Amino acid sequence: MAIITDNAVRDFTAQPANDKFGTEPIPLMQRVVHVAAIAAAHAEAVDREARFPKAALDAAREYGLLGAQIPIEFGGESASVHDIAEMCYALGRACASTAMIVAMHQTKVACLVRHGRGNAWHEQLMRRIAAEQMLLASSTTEGNNGGNVRSSAAAIERTETGVALVRDATVISYGAEADGVMTIARRADDAAASDQVLVVFTKDDYTLTPTLGWETLGMRGTCSTGFELRATGRTDQVFTESYDRIHAQTMTPVAHLSWSSAWAGIAAAAVERAQAFVRKAARGAGGQMPPGAAHFTSAKRSLTKLRAMIATHLDAYTAHEFDERALSSLEFQSSINLLKVEASELAVETVMSAMRACGLSGYRNDGDFTLGRHLRDVLSAPLMINNDRILANIGTANLMSPVPASLRD
Numbered sequence: 002m003a004i005i006t007d008n009a010v011r012d013f014t015a016q017p018a019n020d021k022f023g024t025e026p027i028p029l030m031q032r033v034v035h036v037a038a039i040a041a042a043h044a045e046a047v048d049r050e051a052r053f054p055k056a057a058l059d060a061a062r063e064y065g066l067l068g069a070q071i072p073i074e075f076g077g078e079s080a081s082v083h084d085i086a087e088m089c090y091a092l093g094r095a096c097a098s099t100a101m102i103v104a105m106h107q108t109k110v111a112c113l114v115r116h117g118r119g120n121a122w123h124e125q126l127m128r129r130i131a132a133e134q135m136l137l138a139s140s141t142t143e144g145n146n147g148g149n150v151r152s153s154a155a156a157i158e159r160t161e162t163g164v165a166l167v168r169d170a171t172v173i174s175y176g177a178e179a180d181g182v183m184t185i186a187r188r189a190d191d192a193a194a195s196d197q198v199l200v201v202f203t204k205d206d207y208t209l210t211p212t213l214g215w216e217t218l219g220m221r222g223t224c225s226t227g228f229e230l231r232a233t234g235r236t237d238q239v240f241t242e243s244y245d246r247i248h249a250q251t252m253t254p255v256a257h258l259s260w261s262s263a264w265a266g267i268a269a270a271a272v273e274r275a276q277a278f279v280r281k282a283a284r285g286a287g288g289q290m291p292p293g294a295a296h297f298t299s300a301k302r303s304l305t306k307l308r309a310m311i312a313t314h315l316d317a318y319t320a321h322e323f324d325e326r327a328l329s330s331l332e333f334q335s336s337i338n339l340l341k342v343e344a345s346e347l348a349v350e351t352v353m354s355a356m357r358a359c360g361l362s363g364y365r366n367d368g369d370f371t372l373g374r375h376l377r378d379v380l381s382a383p384l385m386i387n388n389d390r391i392l393a394n395i396g397t398a399n400l401m402s403p404v405p406a407s408l409r410d
Contacts, residue, residue: 029080032064033088041095048098048374051221053178057092057099062134066103070110075124076131082111082255082322086262086315093266094273097378098222100263102136102175104256109137109183111255112199112240116247122237126181126201137201138179140230142172148386151248152194156187163235166200171213174225180204184230185244197244199252200234207232219377250328254318254337261311261344264382268307268348271355271375272300278359278370293358300354307347314340331398338391345382352379 027035040057047054061067070085071077080088085107092100110130117123129135141150155168166186173182181203188196213227240247275297282291314337321327328334356363356372363372 027064029066029069029078029084030087030091033066033091036060036064036066037091037095040092040099044096044099045374047096047222048219048378051215051217051224053175053224054096054099054102054222055178057096058102058136058178061099061103062136065134067106067110067134067136068131070107070114071127071131072114075127077127082258082319083315085111085255086258086311089259089262090266090269093263094270095266096222097263097267097375098220100266101220101223101260104259104263105139105174106137107259108252108256109139109201112183112247112251113137113201115251116199116240116242120237120241122235123201123240126203129203133180135180135203136175136178138173138176138182140168140170140173140176140182140184142170144169144171148390150185150252150386151197151245153185153187153197154194156190156192157198157200157239158190159236160233163233164200164239165233166202166230168230168232169212170230171227172225173209173228173230174223176209176226176228177224182207182230182232184232188243195245199240199242199244199247200232200238201240202232202234202238206234206238218380219374220381246325246329249334250325253334254328257337257341257344258311258315258318260382260385261307261314261340261348264344264348264379265304265307265311267375267379268300268304268351268355271352271372271379272297272304274370274372274375275300275355275358275363278362291360293360296354297358300351300358303347303351303354307344307351310340310344310347331402335395335398335402338395341386342383342388342391345385345388348379348382352376 036057039060040054043054043056065078066088068076069078069080073079089100089104092103113123113127117127142148144154155166158165166184168184168186176182181201183199183201185197185199187194188198208231209228211226212229215221215224215226279291279294279297283289317336321333352372352375356376359370359372362368362370365371366373
């Protein structure tokens with residue numbers, strides 16, 4: 002797998018899109034860099050106008066990014082979690098909203114790939130995603146539950162023709178632009194809030210009625226509007242595995258790995274701008290480093306730590322990707338949840354250090370070294386499934402986990 006270098010987005014010259022299906026197809030990561038270049042060109046307008054990054058997502062479709070994770074047998078490329086993380090990192094360096102949309106989509110696709118095999122309807126959906134490059138949205142936030150995805154109010158209704166669902170979805174990111182939505186719900190009217198199933202609907206299965214707007218500080222292009230979701234479908238659109246298993250084995254790990262990679266991309270873009278500022282300031286002062294140079298060192302150090310943290314967790318997840326017992330263990334679940342907490346906090350710290358390195362040039366919005374958009378976008382990271390909620394939820398599990406006796410335990 003190719004690694005995206007610091008200047009690759011800027012320097013890459015793409016082959017024509019219509020060549021990608023020829024005898025010499027463009028490797029996945031080269032296509033990612035091309036899409037990132039398009040995303041970067043529109044990032045400021047996407048943020049300013051709080052609009053869906055259509056040009057970037059159109060390019061992602063054209064270059065096959067949305068179906069890359071689908072198994073080869075269903076028409077995809079069998080892209081790995083490592084590939085998806087690199088994709089999110091590269092897009093995060095270009096446009097945070099594009100990166101987060103792709104990260105959320107890829108998390109849904111990962112659930113479909115891992116838990117949809119053997120179901121004819123889900124396998125056909127995989128073929129459609131690969132062929133049509135369908136974009137999947139996620140509906141996990143509901144009513145008064147906020148970000149507590151392990152508690153649902155709405156229930157699946159069994160009808161004479163299949164299933165139905167009415168859901169007060171306080172957030173469905175890019176819902177109006179998606180080709181389908183994957184959502185959680187109680188198994189039945191008499192089921193407990195935590196007795197959940199996962200179900201996927203395509204666009205012709207549901208209607209969305211807007212209920213809440215999206216006027217936010219950052220991540221404005223995700224268009225995370227609130228909707229009333231009304232859906233009907235076939236019984237086999239509901240995953241047979243219970244959601245608690247899907248949540249532990251796929252939803253949480255892939256979400257936290259891909260989100261963290263997107264945030265690391267934002268941080269990397271900020272560090273690159275800080276580096277350019279310090280270099281320019283030093284040249285202008287005859288080699289004398291500017292006052293904020295020490296903050297650039299801090300930013301570079303924290304970015305290194307952030308990337309290493311994500312890489313370590315990627316390796317840990319892929320080493321046990323099909324070991325249900327290992328993925329469900331208290332140790333792994335605590336670790337993957339703490340990744341989200343630590344990566345989100347470290348990404349914010351990195352961007353703040355980069356801004357302090359640039360000083361007023363980073364603070365202002367009208368210069369070459371502006372970091373306002375990067376800071377506003379990355380500030381969403383600790384709030385997206387609030388870190389306080391995560392820390393409270395894993396407190397008991399951490400008390401039950403032993404303290405390591407050696408460095409490699």
